[in-house]
Amino acid sequence: MDNNGNQILKKLYVRKMQLIRNLFPFFTQQNNSVYLDSAATSLKPNTVIQAIRSYYEKYSINSHSEGSNLLAQKVRQTISQTRQLIAEKINADPEEIIFLPSTTYSLNILALSLKDYLAKGDKVFLTHLEHSSNCYIWQDIAQKKEAKVDFLPLSEEFIIDINKLENYIDKKTKIVSFVHMSNSLGVINPVKEISEKIKEINPDCLVIIDACQSIAHLPINVKEWNIDALVFSGHKVYGPTGIGVLWIKKEVAKKLPNLLWGGGKKFGPNNSLAEKNEYLPLSRKFEVGTLPLAQIFGLKAAFEFLNNLDIKEISDYEKKLKNYALDKLKELEKIIIYNQRLETVDIVLFNLKDCHAHDVADYLGKNNICVRAGNFCCPYLKELVGMEAAIRISFFIYNTKEEIDKLVEILKKIIQEPKLLVLSL
Structure with missing residues (x-):
């Protein structure tokens, strides 16, 4: 040319x-x-703002509303479509997409749910790149369980040094949680290669990824990466504040305890988990009460906007x-x-x-x-x-x-x- x-x-x-x-x-x-x-929070396109407004102006109804009410159907449909859009973006199953108030909240819920996965002498690995949300909760849980938190080595490029992982990961390593893209230096960890090496050393080790900074900038493929959980915030991907996403592999999530109660989850007559709770969708294990519906409308519009780019x-x-x-x-x-x-x-x-x-x-x-x-x-x-x-x-x-x-x-x-x-x- x-x-x-x-x-x-x-x-x-x-x-x-x-x-x-x-x-x-x-x-x-x-x-x-x-x-x-924008690394702190992204600006919002018109379509996201209008979607939030649309919920309040046109629907403003709880997704728990019963019967064939067309407004409630639209709200439930939007929730389902939003899960589907996010699942397609990260190559997950829609059932595994869970709406929580923020990334920080998601990491806290995840760590608290995994508390009993740790025993005295077990290891949790982080990196010095992490946001405090991906540090303090693991340090707190580990301290209470008498487990040890340590930090993986970084290369000269300030990413996890894959060649040194064998010196750190072992059979006592239960959890490795690290950032895909750093919010300070902006460096990008090669998640697939890191996860592959960790699982090769210890297949039972859970790999958890903070994708807050990367979700709007880089491709993500949770199945190809062979990780166990991933979190990100709506407000950093053109979406509203007040909503985050926890993706967790179905096989892992089903083994976790019921940590939150109310809003459809209840105890049975003998103070045990009611039998019908076992058949609830996976998301209900972590989502209780009324969902942040306006935010979900906004998040759907945010991913539609992102998908058009x-x-x-x-x-x-x-x-x-x-x-x-x-x-x-x-x-x-x-x-x-x-x-x-x-x-x-x-x-x-x-x-x-x-x-x-x-x-x-x-x-x-x-x-x-x-x-x-x-x-x-x-x-x-x-x-x-x-x-x-x-x-x-x-x-x-x-x-x-x-x-x-x-x-x-x-x-x-x-x-x-x-x-x-x-x-x-």
Whole structure:
């Protein structure tokens, strides 16, 4: 193809991205804002907002409503369709898709359900990449069961070092829980290869994946990966807050105890589990009471939106933005970039020398640029980069190079006049 052809394709590509951006009303309401914090929560397209509104305006009825009420049928149908959409996205069975309030809640429920799977002297392995949600609950459960929590080794690329797993995993290892994509450095663990190696050493070890950061950016295949459970949040995949997803392999879930009660699950007359509970759908083992119905309507719309996008195209576009940001940031004096040589998709982690991360983020915020500063609920960030706080920028399909230029312009001002940070306090 000649240069004219390439230019035409480039213009069409840029136009397509602009059209996608126009689907997000945030940019109409906040037209002066630069949003570079999608790793914390994604913005919502119109279709998601309308779906949530539609539930309240058109249905607003409980899925438990009996009979042939058409409104209740529509609500139950939407719940079923949402399970199906998510199952197709991660190659699971719809019955294994469970709706819970958040990823943190899902990990807590999962760990509490697996408490008796651990015995004194057993091992649980995590990594220093984990969000606190995937650390503290396992540490608490292990302490109570007199089991041991340890951390898997990371390679020079800050991903799990598969070649060293044999030195860590053994027959006493009951659970390995780790992140697919890190929310701090943005690195991506090769889940299939890691799980394969763990199961080769100990087939009885459960492998649990935190896919919060990856669900909207990368392909996921739970069957091909041969893992046992996976969690993610709706609000990081264009969906609403207040809903998360727990996928758990049917064979594993059936062995877990009934931890939650009410809303259709009850004890029998002799203070034992009523026989009919044994025939409830798998999801009812973990879902009790009224489901977050408006959020499920929104989550369905979010996955419909996601499914209309090419996951590779999303990833490629976000990588281009990330690489553009890296090139621009590297031109600045007094900048430390922690993940510039690492294989990532959408995250850049950095600091300005002699400036505290929170002060920089605060000044950027006053200039309508939203970033994240701190350790991002990653309690072991210092072990990774040597600092307890850093500045994180993260990209989604709706971001632009012009927004990165605005960020760099303000950072230049800070570098040239550090006293701006003091004056803004």
